[in-house]
Amino acid sequence: MTTSLGGMKVLEVKKEGLIDLLTALKSEGYAVLVDLTATDYITETKVHYLLRNPTTNERVRVVVVVMRGEKLPTVTDLWPGADWYERELYDMFGVGFLGHPDLKRILMPDNWEGHPMRRDYPLMEEPVQFKHGVEPKCPSEIIPHVK
Amino acid sequence: MLNDLHDDILELNLGPQHPSTHGVLRLKLRLKGEEVVSAEPVIGYLHTGIEKECETRTYMQVFTLVDRIDYLSGPAEEQGYAGTVEQLMGLQVPERAQHIRVILLELARIASHLVWIGTSALELNMSSIYMYAFAEREKILDLFEEMSGARMFPSCWRVGGLAYDLDPHFEENTRKFLKDFPRTWKDLDALLTDNYVWRTRLEGVAIIDKNLCEAYMCTGPVIRGAGVPYDIRKVYPYLTYNEYAFDIPTQPEGDAFARYMVRMEEMKQSASIVEQALGKLKPGPVIVDDRKVALPPRRELVRSMEAVIHQFKLVSSGIQPPVGEVYSCVESARGEIGYYLVSDGSNKPYRLRVRSPSFPHIQVLKEVLKGYLLSDVVVAIASVDPILGDVDR
Amino acid sequence: MGMTPKEKSPFLVAPLGKLINWMRANSLWPAQFGLACCAIEMMSTAGSRYDMARFGMEVFRASPRQSDVMIVAGRLSQKMAPVLETVYDQMLEPKWIVAMGDCASTGGIYNNYAVVPVDRVVPKVDVYVAGCPPRPEALLNGLILLQKKIKKDDNLFGWHEST
Numbered sequence: 189m190t191t192s193l194g195g196m197k198v199l200e201v202k203k204e205g206l207i208d209l210l211t212a213l214k215s216e217g218y219a220v221l222v223d224l225t226a227t228d229y230i231t232e233t234k235v236h237y238l239l240r241n242p243t244t245n246e247r248v249r250v251v252v253v254v255m256r257g258e259k260l261p262t263v264t265d266l267w268p269g270a271d272w273y274e275r276e277l278y279d280m281f282g283v284g285f286l287g288h289p290d291l292k293r294i295l296m297p298d299n300w301e302g303h304p305m306r307r308d309y310p311l312m313e314e315p316v317q318f319k320h321g322v323e324p325k326c327p328s329e330i331i332p333h334v335k
Numbered sequence: 336m337l338n339d340l341h342d343d344i345l346e347l348n349l350g351p352q353h354p355s356t357h358g359v360l361r362l363k364l365r366l367k368g369e370e371v372v373s374a375e376p377v378i379g380y381l382h383t384g385i386e387k388e389c390e391t392r393t394y395m396q397v398f399t400l401v402d403r404i405d406y407l408s409g410p411a412e413e414q415g416y417a418g419t420v421e422q423l424m425g426l427q428v429p430e431r432a433q434h435i436r437v438i439l440l441e442l443a444r445i446a447s448h449l450v451w452i453g454t455s456a457l458e459l460n461m462s463s464i465y466m467y468a469f470a471e472r473e474k475i476l477d478l479f480e481e482m483s484g485a486r487m488f489p490s491c492w493r494v495g496g497l498a499y500d501l502d503p504h505f506e507e508n509t510r511k512f513l514k515d516f517p518r519t520w521k522d523l524d525a526l527l528t529d530n531y532v533w534r535t536r537l538e539g540v541a542i543i544d545k546n547l548c549e550a551y552m553c554t555g556p557v558i559r560g561a562g563v564p565y566d567i568r569k570v571y572p573y574l575t576y577n578e579y580a581f582d583i584p585t586q587p588e589g590d591a592f593a594r595y596m597v598r599m600e601e602m603k604q605s606a607s608i609v610e611q612a613l614g615k616l617k618p619g620p621v622i623v624d625d626r627k628v629a630l631p632p633r634r635e636l637v638r639s640m641e642a643v644i645h646q647f648k649l650v651s652s653g654i655q656p657p658v659g660e661v662y663s664c665v666e667s668a669r670g671e672i673g674y675y676l677v678s679d680g681s682n683k684p685y686r687l688r689v690r691s692p693s694f695p696h697i698q699v700l701k702e703v704l705k706g707y708l709l710s711d712v713v714v715a716i717a718s719v720d721p722i723l724g725d726v727d728r
Numbered sequence: 729m730g731m732t733p734k735e736k737s738p739f740l741v742a743p744l745g746k747l748i749n750w751m752r753a754n755s756l757w758p759a760q761f762g763l764a765c766c767a768i769e770m771m772s773t774a775g776s777r778y779d780m781a782r783f784g785m786e787v788f789r790a791s792p793r794q795s796d797v798m799i800v801a802g803r804l805s806q807k808m809a810p811v812l813e814t815v816y817d818q819m820l821e822p823k824w825i826v827a828m829g830d831c832a833s834t835g836g837i838y839n840n841y842a843v844v845p846v847d848r849v850v851p852k853v854d855v856y857v858a859g860c861p862p863r864p865e866a867l868l869n870g871l872i873l874l875q876k877k878i879k880k881d882d883n884l885f886g887w888h889e890s891t
Contacts, residue, residue, distance in 0.1 A: 196662065219549055220549055220552060221552060222552060222671075222673065222690065223662075223673055223675070223688075223690040225675060225688045225690070227677055227685070227686045227688075228686075236675070238662065238673075238675075242549065242563075242565070245570050245571070247662075249662070267550060267551075267552075268550050268551065268702075269550055269551035269552050269695050269698060269699070271698065272694065272695075272698045273694075293379075294378060294379055295378070295379040295382040295727055295728075296379065296382065296806065296807070297379075297806055297807045300806070304384060304387060304841060304842075305386065305387055309387075310841075311384075311387060311388070311391060311839075311840050311841065312840060312841040313839045313840060314835075314839060316839075326839075327839055328391035328392060328839075331393050331396075331651065331652060331653065331682070332652075333681055333682070333683055334652045334653075334655070334681055334682045335679075335680060335681045350811070351808060351811050352760070352761060352811060352815055353790065354760055354788070354790040358762075358763070358764075358767075359763055359808060379805070379807045380805060380807050380808040380811070381763060381764060381802075381803065381805055381808070382805045382806070382807065382842050383803050383805060383838050383840075383842050383843050384838065384840045384841060384842035384843070385838070387840060387841075388838060388839075388840050399837060400837065403764070403765055403837075406764060406765035406768065407768065450768065450771075453771075454771070465775075466775060466776045469771065469772060469775035469776065469777075470775060470776045470777060472772075473772065473775070473777045476772075486769075486861075486863065487765060487768065487769070487861060488765075723764075724764050724765070727805070
């Protein structure tokens with residue numbers, strides 16, 4: 189399934205076919221993995237792999253949807269540099285990776301509980317105090333969320 | 336157990352608080368004598384949760400947060416974010432604003448390379464170069480201060496253009512700086528390029544070749560020092576970069592000295608781009624005309640009720656881009672900064688991901704430092720030019 | 729002479745006390761703790777335009793055991809706070825601490841789970857310098873305030889009152 193977005197092709201794939209698709213793309217010439225990131229939608233997490241072809245400079249994005257608590261296969265055999273990117277995804281979103289050499293926290297302290305970038309993890313803001321009896325406010329709520 | 340006692344391996348912690356690690360980077364080194372057996376970088380000492388904070392701020396408030404990720408090239412970060420939102424909304428920035436943006440970006444690139452040269456030379460105990468480089472950088476910061484009032488983070492970028500126009504004296508001050516800059520460049524070049532100590536310490540150290548760059552996603556001066564002419568300004572041009580004539584310097588060896596030569600040459604090319612851009616400035620608007628995106632000029636507020644309503648909506652809730660996702664990238668002094676923005680139609684971004692250039696560069700140090708001496712470790716970290724703000728975000 | 733450290737200095741040694749305070753104030757050696765953007769402004773302050781050397785502070789020591797004042801320049805994250813505490817404990821008395829910038833003083837523009845202001849980690853901060861990042865002149869103003877505070881200090885042996 190492909191959709192074009194700002195000129196970049198987006199391929200959606202299921203978890204089982206992920207490694208085959210990435211291996212096929214890599215042998216076709218998309219040899220550089222530019223970015224590995226994720227977006228959290230509370231019950232599920234969308235993981236994105238952004239690939240680039242160094243000879244034609246075309247980019248393609250591969251999207252995989254994984255439910256909370258499920259694990260993805262690792263791509264460190266194809267790209268050794270994906271090691272830290274997967275550790276960051278584990279730390280921030282709680283996405284596990286099967287076959288990763290050393291999956292532990294990278295940005296938060298080792299004994300931190302919780303995965304900060306998930307949407308239901310609170311920001312833990314301190315309300316700002318005001319004088320003259322005005323109620324304390326959190327900075328992110330001063331301009332409310334408007335759809 | 337007796338064998339453990341005779342083990343020659345010393346575990347040394349080049350800790351987060353260290354004068355030569357360019358920020359708070361921790362390296363767990365295992366040394367045999369002075370030779371490095373293995374090196375493991377540990378990061379996370381500057382994590383500030385910027386990405387999560389961006390989800391709770393409006394699109395205008397995110398400019399200040401995003402500035403401080405790569406704190407030496409604030410303009411590049413702002414341009415990356417503004418370019419991403421403009422691509423999502425389909426806005427066309429006026430030409431004068433594009434030329435001014437290019438001038439500020441290239442001046443910031445020169446300033447960042449000057450800090451790099453100053454601090455790298457300081458770590459090799461050449462402190463007069465630190466003084467020369469920072470004195471030159473002060474002149475660039477004066478120009479930024481004239482433009483917007485702040486030295487390091489001129490937050491004058493807005494979605495759709497710039498917040499205000501240039502001062503009348505900006506052009507002549509910039510031309511004066513460009514006239515004096517080649518002399519400082521020649522001084523730094525004469526002090527370093529043929530310097531016996533500098534060359535012996537930098538040549539052959541931390542060789543990152545083309546295959547390693549591809550496997551580890553290195554960009555910027557690291558991949559150009561390995562011989563690949565990959566520069567986002569030429570490959571995926573943004574703003575008006577396809578109107579200027581400039582070269583992309585590359586060096587084939589891939590060691591620390593090659594990266595130094597690439598950065599020196601880049602400073603010269605940036606100065607020439609600024610000169611060309613100053614010649615192309617024509618009078619015109621500096622922000623897009625669309626009232627749902629840009630604030631109306633003050634004098635219209637007196638006359639028109641619509642302008643007051645637009646101003647009220649923009650200040651109290653902010654711009655609301657359409658639903659969608661977009662990825663766009665910029666070339667900063669360190670490499671490719673990529674922005675991935677997911678919008679759900681509201682006035683706050685749903686997800687803003689910053690793909691930072693220094694994250695893979697520090698990861699590649701794990702592969703590259705084996706077999707070098709302890710004094711080469713300092714040179715290797717310096718040559719890769721990491722900024723821990725954008726590694727940890 | 730049988731003086732305990734908690735007594736104020738008696739009149740016989742008051743001029744000596746003033747001399748010692750003057751010496752301490754004019755040769756403060758900062759310990760490097762540059763973390764983020766404020767560190768770049770601290771380096772500019774040590775540069776040749778806004779010279780810190782004329783106040784005696786150009787010698788940035790890497791080791792905390794050889795320094796008097798620690799300038800915490802930049803945002804302090806959760807992982808770095810224990811490191812700050814360890815380094816601060818390793819400094820010898822008398823010691824002072826300057827929180828440079830908004831992030832070190834109060835958390836700055838980051839009001840979230842990850843940033844910790846310095847006064848949660850250290851028992852007492854001496855000078856707060858505001859700004860994001862503070863101009864070099866503002867940092868110099870903060871350091872001059874610290875010098876004035878040291879010169880007024882009547883604690884001759886430099887032992888701070890324990891809280």
